[in-house]
Amino acid sequence: MSADLPGVLLVMTTLPNADTAARIARALVEGGHAACVSIGAPVRSVYVWQGALEDASEVPLAIKTTANAYDALEAALRALHPYELPEIIALPVTRGLPAYLQWVDAGCGGAGRSC
Known part of the structure; x- marks a missing residue:
């Protein structure tokens, strides 16, 4: 990533239903905490939780934020999330349309400031 582009992250989580996701x-x-959150179509998740095989319908969120805003976003997401152990995964955006990455940065306070 170019030094003049902001550190943008794509944060993923899943929620139990569309109303909670919205x-x-x-x-x-x-x-x-985020410039944009995309709400996906329901997905089917299969996983083991507390020793039991689970098969659940969930709604994914794709959260666009900055590295500087991540800690505040994680704290807010943990406070709002209904799951005991929510999926919160941050992926660095290493390339992208510069104008879009700058828009994300501006939506989170801009110029390296947290949201």
């Missing part, structure tokens, strides 16, 4: 997406954007 509520959390709005809270993250309104709170300045």
